[in-house]
Amino acid sequence: MPFELSDTQRAIRDVVRDFARREVAPGARERDESGAFPHDLVARLGALDAMGITVAIEDGGLGLDTMTQLLAIEEVAAADAALASIYTAHLLALEVLTLGATPEQRRRYLVDLANGSKLAAFALTEPDAGSDVGSMSSVAHRDGDAWRLRGEKTYISNAAEADVLVVFAKSDPAAGFRGISAFLVRRDSPGLSFSSPQDKCGIRSAGTYSVYLDDVMVSPEDVVGELGRGASLAMRALNGARIDVAAMANGIAARALQLATQYATSRHQFGEPLRDFQAVQLMLGEMDARLEAARVTASWAAAAKDAGGDLRRAGSIAKWTATEHCAQIVDMAVQVHGGAGFMRESEIERLYRDSRILRIFEGTSQIQLLTIASALAATFDETSEVVA
Ligand SMILES: Cc1cc2nc3c(=O)[nH]c(=O)nc-3n(C[C@H](O)[C@H](O)[C@H](O)COP(=O)(O)OP(=O)(O)OC[C@H]3O[C@@H](n4cnc5c(N)ncnc54)[C@H](O)[C@@H]3O)c2cc1C
Numbered sequence: 246m247p248f249e250l251s252d253t254q255r256a257i258r259d260v261v262r263d264f265a266r267r268e269v270a271p272g273a274r275e276r277d278e279s280g281a282f283p284h285d286l287v288a289r290l291g292a293l294d295a296m297g298i299t300v301a302i303e304d305g306g307l308g309l310d311t312m313t314q315l316l317a318i319e320e321v322a323a324a325d326a327a328l329a330s331i332y333t334a335h336l337l338a339l340e341v342l343t344l345g346a347t348p349e350q351r352r353r354y355l356v357d358l359a360n361g362s363k364l365a366a367f368a369l370t371e372p373d374a375g376s377d378v379g380s381m382s383s384v385a386h387r388d389g390d391a392w393r394l395r396g397e398k399t400y401i402s403n404a405a406e407a408d409v410l411v412v413f414a415k416s417d418p419a420a421g422f423r424g425i426s427a428f429l430v431r432r433d434s435p436g437l438s439f440s441s442p443q444d445k446c447g448i449r450s451a452g453t454y455s456v457y458l459d460d461v462m463v464s465p466e467d468v469v470g471e472l473g474r475g476a477s478l479a480m481r482a483l484n485g486a487r488i489d490v491a492a493m494a495n496g497i498a499a500r501a502l503q504l505a506t507q508y509a510t511s512r513h514q515f516g517e518p519l520r521d522f523q524a525v526q527l528m529l530g531e532m533d534a535r536l537e538a539a540r541v542t543a544s545w546a547a548a549a550k551d552a553g554g555d556l557r558r559a560g561s562i563a564k565w566t567a568t569e570h571c572a573q574i575v576d577m578a579v580q581v582h583g584g585a586g587f588m589r590e591s592e593i594e595r596l597y598r599d600s601r602i603l604r605i606f607e608g609t610s611q612i613q614l615l616t617i618a619s620a621l622a623a624t625f626d627e628t629s630e631v632v633a
């Protein structure tokens with residue numbers, strides 16, 4: 246870790262590390278093959294008080310800092326990226342509630358989600374609206390006091406397993422991005438249905454589903470934040486949650502580096518262990534440097550989050566840096582393994598597939614760079630005002 250950890254951070258990291266190594270890692274390969282959603286492990290994360298680490302104590306969480314949450318995510322990701330993905334998707338939905346929920350919504354939803362007795366999902370993406378959120382076609386029509394939701398979401402993590410979904414739909418279709426609102430939808434709501442789990446290249450046991458909204462009725466008390474401000478709420482939630490994805494990338498990268506180091510020690514060619522060859526040392530050195538740079542960046546963004554800063558730039562820089570470094574680190578770890586790294590039986594092959602999603606979900610790498618550039622442009626504008 247780049248910075249000295251506090252006693253609390255170290256204690257929570259050690260508890261999650263112990264759980265991840267003893268209970269999560271041993272079955273990761275089998276779950277990758279079966280694609281079975283790990284209900285028991287999600288419940289165990291809840292029992293460990295890990296599902297709402299940064300949520301306020303009165304809202305069911307531990308009220309701790311973001312760095313502590315990053316440490317927990319890293320440990321889970323190093324053992325099984327699929328479980329880490331379920332975890333970070335839940336945290337993304339929680340981010341919406343911590344930013345926008347009323348006291349009553351906190352009491353009715355957030356407490357159980359943060360204490361881990363319930364699971365959440367965040368349903369934004371649609372078949373024709375991914376990066377371009379404003380083009381979504383799900384609608385929310387007024388029906389008396391209530392709202393009637395119609396539409397389709399896709400690639401939604403946790404959806405059919407979640408107790409509650411944060412669903413985004415247009416309450417004012419003519420207003421585009423500014424006509425989107427956020428709704429809390431319980432899984433047992435009439436009119437709500439799901440596809441079977443979508444078959445994926447990696448994080449295979451982290452269930453991903455299409456969600457069908459067929460006249461789902463939502464009461465006015467279940468609108469999160471202001472009407473028409475849902476897209477902005479989603480973006481603010483994503484800015485914060487992208488730091489969690491950075492931690493997931495760092496956990497996978499740390500495991501890849503460990504596997505590569507072990508393999509370079511045990512594998513001999515030309516009468517020597519691989520680690521004695523300078524070409525292999527160059528790869529290991531580069532992997533370590535990339536990982537540490539990514540961790541420092543995530544820690545910096547975590548500090549910015551705890552200080553209440555604007556996370557558009559910091560969240561995107563943390564995610565882009567960690568996920569791009571992770572891709573390089575895992576690729577080099579496969580290279581260190583040679584042919585063994587390409588075999589289904591090797592753990593690094595799973596990490597290679599699991600890590601690919603990191604540069605796609607919660608905003609692609611291109612969207613992160615565009616977000617950073619737009620925050621930078623705003624800084625230029627502020628600077629030129631000052632100069633003028
Ligand atoms: C396993 C998995 C889990 C997911 N979980 C969730 C979830 O829980 N909730 C949820 O709401 N969504 C979820 N998603 C959806 C995910 O966030 C989207 O896939 C992602 O935002 C990209 O959208 P898209 O797939 O429609 O790609 P597109 O937006 O169609 O992008 C395709 C390509 O075009 C590029 N591109 C698009 N627009 C621009 C632009 N303006 N400038 C430059 N390049 C651009 C992209 O970078 C990308 O390379 C998940 C996806 C996957 C695969």
